Amino acid sequence: MAxxxxxxxxxxxxxxxxxxxxxxxEFTGKNTPxxxxxxxxxxxxxxxxxxxxxxxxxxLYGMGFIGGFCHLYIGQEAVVVGMQxxxxxxxxxxTAYRDHGHMLACGMSPRGVMAELTGRRGGLSKGxxxxxxxxxxxxxFYGGHGIVGAQVSxxxxxxxxxxxxxxxxxSVAYFGDGAANQGQVYESxxxxxxxxxxxxxxxxxxxxxxxxxxxxxxxxxxxxxxxxGFGIPGIQVxxxxxxxxxxxxxxxxAHCRSGKGPIILEMxxxxxxxxxxxxxxxxxxxxxxxxxxxxxxxxxQVRNRLLEKGWASEDELKAIDKDIRxxxxxxxxxxxxxxxxxxxxxxxxxxx
Ligand SMILES: Cc1ncc(C[n+]2csc(CCOP(=O)(O)OP(=O)(O)O)c2C)c(N)n1
Ligand SMILES: [Mg+2]
Numbered sequence: 001m002a003x004x005x006x007x008x009x010x011x012x013x014x015x016x017x018x019x020x021x022x023x024x025x026e027f028t029g030k031n032t033p034x035x036x037x038x039x040x041x042x043x044x045x046x047x048x049x050x051x052x053x054x055x056x057x058x059x060l061y062g063m064g065f066i067g068g069f070c071h072l073y074i075g076q077e078a079v080v081v082g083m084q085x086x087x088x089x090x091x092x093x094x095t096a097y098r099d100h101g102h103m104l105a106c107g108m109s110p111r112g113v114m115a116e117l118t119g120r121r122g123g124l125s126k127g128x129x130x131x132x133x134x135x136x137x138x139x140x141f142y143g144g145h146g147i148v149g150a151q152v153s154x155x156x157x158x159x160x161x162x163x164x165x166x167x168x169x170x171s172v173a174y175f176g177d178g179a180a181n182q183g184q185v186y187e188s189x190x191x192x193x194x195x196x197x198x199x200x201x202x203x204x205x206x207x208x209x210x211x212x213x214x215x216x217x218x219x220x221x222x223x224x225x226x227x228x229g230f231g232i233p234g235i236q237v238x239x240x241x242x243x244x245x246x247x248x249x250x251x252x253x254a255h256c257r258s259g260k261g262p263i264i265l266e267m268x269x270x271x272x273x274x275x276x277x278x279x280x281x282x283x284x285x286x287x288x289x290x291x292x293x294x295x296x297x298x299x300x301q302v303r304n305r306l307l308e309k310g311w312a313s314e315d316e317l318k319a320i321d322k323d324i325r326x327x328x329x330x331x332x333x334x335x336x337x338x339x340x341x342x343x344x345x346x347x348x349x350x351x352x
Contacts, residue, residue: 178209
């Protein structure tokens with residue numbers, strides 16, 4: 001990699017002066033743009049696919065079909081779906097271990113993801129990677145990373161590659177509130193701001209890092225301000241409202257594509273399930289979870305809008321539900337019946 005070739009020298013438009021100001025913008029309810037019927041229906045389908053897929057993965061885990069770690073994304077669906085609705089072909093996605101939703105939103109096959117969870121041949125990593133290690137060059141999905149914060153540096157590398165190649169793509173790097181306290185995140189921020197790299201840093205603030213709440217672990221809990229020292233603007237977003245996510249994504253992507261460098265989106269979200277399948281979740285009350293579910297559920301919000309606006313009837317929504325359940329059932333059947341990898345696969349795909 002030619003380290004002297006900076007992004008701003010690569011032909012992208014020079015950064016506007018105002019880009020170094022840290023924005024105090026937010027999309028948290030007061031200024032949420034409306035969706036049209038097609039967008040609401042699309043968001044409903046996409047989020048429901050993730051929800052039902054994850055519920056099924058949880059069941060298969062309970063039945064012993066999935067070994068090792070398994071981190072479910074239930075509750076956070078609006079984040080990845082809203083982002084994906086705004087992205088264009090070629091934009092790269094990279095995330096941590098809570099990654100099944102990201103893969104489905106990127107268009108990776110439910111069969112391939114589920115069969116990877118059960119360690120079968122037809123899995124996206126031939127059954128050798130499992131829940132946290134799946135990739136798709138075709139869908140521009142770069143993993144699936146178990147080391148907390150690692151994907152932030154790798155995502156910054158993807159953004160560097162975009163700038164170096166002078167293409168129009170943006171790297172979208174997701175990480176958690178816990179990961180946001182990692183040192184490498186700030187080394188990445190520094191480089192990305194210095195070289196005006198096209199990257200959106202998405203903090204999925206679901207309020208907990210394993211069993212530790214943000215209140216106990218973090219000095220600056222407004223994660224959208226974490227780039228202040230580097231002149232990286234940030235926007236705080238209602239991550240339970242897919243419309244707010246999409247609006248913030250539109251703005252952030254335009255910012256990156258116009259050569260202004262990185263931007264941070266803090267998604268205020270919530271995970272309903274434990275950190276992983278082995279988490280008894282003693283660090284929060286059942287009432288807290290129930291309150292989020294009943295008042296802010298991302299899928300219910302869209303469902304209610306569709307019904308209220310007359311954009312879909314109960315029967316039409318039931319038909320969508322059935323469609324999604326069929327896709328998920330098919331992926332689970334495949335994942336249980338596909339053979340395990342041959343023993344000879346132990347010696348392939350190994351980097352020495
Ligand atoms: C470098 C490193 N340190 C610690 C861990 C153990 N660990 C796994 S997940 C996690 C919490 C991360 O929380 P957050 O970034 O908020 O993401 P979330 O699980 O909430 O999506 C920790 C500490 C790890 N995998 N890697
Ligand atoms: Mg978290």
